[in-house]
Amino acid sequence: MPNRQALILGASRGLGLVLARELTRRGWRVIATMRQDAAELRASADASNGRLTVESLEMTSPGQLAALRERLAGRRLDLLFVNAAIDRGDLPIGEVPTGMFTEVMITNALSPLRALETLRDLVAPGGTVAVMSSEQGSVSRNTEPGYELYKASKAALNQLMRSYATRHADDGQTKLLIDPGHNRTRLGGPGAPLTAQESIPAVADVLEAQAGAPGLRFLDRHGEIVPW
Template structure:
């Protein structure tokens, strides 16, 4: 039986690579993009022989989320994975405008949990719900500071997933916060130690290795536990 993954935020970099990897592994994939412009995900779909479906979703828009839920009502997902992350510059927290802080927290923390709450009923009873977190969300590992708003948003994401796990403690879903490592993306910068191709296969392998293990874990792309 073919497995199905919904990857929210799959138009570029990590999300696009994750969609590509799951296609390589033989899964069917639903990937979301913001807006209506053609992306590399659309190009991937063209060559997927129908195994990749592209959906439109701005995760900060509740109406779009509700519409996506209606469109997917007849689908069952083995994996729901939310890939969301914006940063608006490496500013000390006192210099971060309120509007910027609000945008980062809404995009990186609030909206992923809204997606999960809206779509959780589509995930098979022994399926997996995952979110792209970051080592910068780890309070214990923050010894250098910097990226204050982004760090705060990822820590908030981790805490909200803790709340989610407690609220649905009787569910058998595998719950994962994934740290992809320091990757060469717009967020990670050119000095990052990993390429996308070095990170994402490990992310997918780690996700799949945890299938059927209920409860929440914070793991990196090598399957190692990340301290909270």
């Protein structure tokens, strides 16, 4: 499929940056957003012969989401991918300050769904809307202690995505939650077993293979179902 076009929210570094590069390498035209100026993303765009372009976006701002929607009016996306998450450490939930709880939930759960609602009409029928989730959001697999707030935020994200899929069941768009595995990023930490260069090509394979599939799926980087 020539001239496939993707919009990736949150591509200044880590998994989002590698995904932008990987899709560009595969021949996609990619629009990638950054919250602050990102030299690596800018350099990748400069070297892409126009296939990768950059937009500024603070995804937690409804006003900036609406402004991005206006700037992209008339575009038809084959993929809208939301990659944004923060982690504020390994505190038991009883020790989490209210402000920290609110910040993580807004960034990891509320804002991705606001982004989908704001931008979904740019996605063509048969296109894909996808959000980077995590196995950490699986309730049934939550059998080890730790990172309670992050886990809760990803579980909330997954639940909100199910509500989104229910409301928009007839729009003809593929809907995906993606677990990329535990990667050595700023979020995943230096001890993680995977690099983004190892996991993201597999994620891109899943995105391409699932294009056109109906309904919502929660999948890992191998295309296997992650239990809710």
